[in-house]
Amino acid sequence: MLIQRPADIPPSEITPRALFEKRRELLKGIAGTALAVALPFSAQAGEGLNYARSSPFNTAEKPTPYQDVTHYNNFYEFGTDKSDPAEQAQALKTRPWQIAIEGLVKRPKTLAIDDLIRLVPLEERIYRMRCVEGWSMVIPWIGLPLAALLKQVEPLGSAKYVEFVSAADPKIMPGVRSSVLDWPYLEGLRLDEAMQPLTLLAASLYGEVLPKQNGAPLRLVVPWKYGFKGAKSIVKIRLTDRQPQTAWMKAAPNEYGFYSNVNPAVDHPRWSQATERRIGEFFKRKTLLFNGYGDQVAKLYAGMDLKKYF
Amino acid sequence: MSGQPCQPSGRQIKAIKATLFVLCLVPLTRLAWGAWQDALGANPIEFIQNSLGTWTLNFLLITLTLSPLRKYSGWHWLLRLRRMLGLFAFCYALLHLASYLWLDQFFDWQAIAKDIVKRPFITVGMAAFILLVPLAATSNNAMIRRLGGRRWQQLHRSIYVIAIFGVLHYWWLVKRDVTLPAVYAMLLFLLLLVRAFWREQERQRQLAGGRPAKAFTIVAKR
Numbered sequence: 001m002l003i004q005r006p007a008d009i010p011p012s013e014i015t016p017r018a019l020f021e022k023r024r025e026l027l028k029g030i031a032g033t034a035l036a037v038a039l040p041f042s043a044q045a046g047e048g049l050n051y052a053r054s055s056p057f058n059t060a061e062k063p064t065p066y067q068d069v070t071h072y073n074n075f076y077e078f079g080t081d082k083s084d085p086a087e088q089a090q091a092l093k094t095r096p097w098q099i100a101i102e103g104l105v106k107r108p109k110t111l112a113i114d115d116l117i118r119l120v121p122l123e124e125r126i127y128r129m130r131c132v133e134g135w136s137m138v139i140p141w142i143g144l145p146l147a148a149l150l151k152q153v154e155p156l157g158s159a160k161y162v163e164f165v166s167a168a169d170p171k172i173m174p175g176v177r178s179s180v181l182d183w184p185y186l187e188g189l190r191l192d193e194a195m196q197p198l199t200l201l202a203a204s205l206y207g208e209v210l211p212k213q214n215g216a217p218l219r220l221v222v223p224w225k226y227g228f229k230g231a232k233s234i235v236k237i238r239l240t241d242r243q244p245q246t247a248w249m250k251a252a253p254n255e256y257g258f259y260s261n262v263n264p265a266v267d268h269p270r271w272s273q274a275t276e277r278r279i280g281e282f283f284k285r286k287t288l289l290f291n292g293y294g295d296q297v298a299k300l301y302a303g304m305d306l307k308k309y310f
Numbered sequence: 311m312s313g314q315p316c317q318p319s320g321r322q323i324k325a326i327k328a329t330l331f332v333l334c335l336v337p338l339t340r341l342a343w344g345a346w347q348d349a350l351g352a353n354p355i356e357f358i359q360n361s362l363g364t365w366t367l368n369f370l371l372i373t374l375t376l377s378p379l380r381k382y383s384g385w386h387w388l389l390r391l392r393r394m395l396g397l398f399a400f401c402y403a404l405l406h407l408a409s410y411l412w413l414d415q416f417f418d419w420q421a422i423a424k425d426i427v428k429r430p431f432i433t434v435g436m437a438a439f440i441l442l443v444p445l446a447a448t449s450n451n452a453m454i455r456r457l458g459g460r461r462w463q464q465l466h467r468s469i470y471v472i473a474i475f476g477v478l479h480y481w482w483l484v485k486r487d488v489t490l491p492a493v494y495a496m497l498l499f500l501l502l503l504v505r506a507f508w509r510e511q512e513r514q515r516q517l518a519g520g521r522p523a524k525a526f527t528i529v530a531k532r
Contacts, residue, residue: 064352072352080487083351133485135353180487251486270482271429274421279352283416 085213106154143202163244165236188244262291362406369399431482438475
């Protein structure tokens, strides 16, 4: 016997699309004005942020408590235990921080983090996060769509993929001194996945500056993929014409594929992906295809064999 | 080969056993207390499952340590603690299994059957548990008498296979960092190596025409 829960209803089915889009435009306008007046963000933790609330992509599910989001996560650079990041990552210096956007683009850029997050209005995105290990959370991120950043550097026609390189400093990262993964941590997306409006570069969670253990100062969030696709503490974003190698593909190519879309029908070779435990809940719940974001992203994979391209 | 002679009296053995019994309950009590106080972190169920599994392995290895310890210390009474430790290994294994059946699968027998067939780490874990059942069931003096010492001993040699399966179960479920499973594997390897060494020694002695070493006392004195 399984406890059945009603399927998550996308907010777009509750409010007519036209109204939604109007509201989005309105919010964008408000956010834009606010940004022009006040500086949106500062390195000091706890300082207020200006951002657009109520994204149509937000889930109405209950967010996972801040304490759990910040003290139970994977960030292998700081150790393989899920309590390691919170303990070890405090040594990370996130200012000054430069992020290079390069490769097959017309206007390569190297941006300081504080300039990068002022490029476009920030948005709140309350997303489900499903870890490949079988647990999940609901996390209120704040950030900018990756598409907005990529448009600024103007990808060339030959660009097909985006590679993300994370910081790797053996002096402060105990994990990087071990051989648990091949460092630096690499991740990648197809360009159309990167341009998908759901794909976010997060600089904050719960309205506060992104905690170091969660990938400060800037991390990727791709809510329909397993959590490890969300590269943390990004230092480089490179556009390429070839599918990038990722850290997990190098570590175990039969277990972790390039796509790593959440899919209850495609098991990890060693464990099932049919169910997940939402942090804070007692029993497991059923995992949804594309983590419940199928309406937005299923078309990206039309005609693809998801068992082959796992 | 033998250390200082150390032979506690019957009353002292009873006290040692009672203390050990309480000690063996400490991990379980800590889990129960932690669950009650909500002090087991963000994923308490995973914590409980992992902890019960870890303690099953701990008890298996501790049980397997008693024979070498006895042999090298000369403290023969240590063997009288073995049954209790073995039964605690079984208890923790049972709770570990129960947490999987209930909290992970909610008694969805179809999903459980699929898991056992498809997931090597579950296959080998389940096999280890099934092999443990007859050992637990025969861990009393009446059963030893019924089976006879030799047959009982042969049956209980499956503990070696169970321990190997247990370590494999741990190794195969870990995502990437196998440091801890490797530590368990190493310890188990040493414990098995000691026994292989004894066996070889015994074989040599027999080849040399010597009399076989006296078999260990199996029936615990009350």
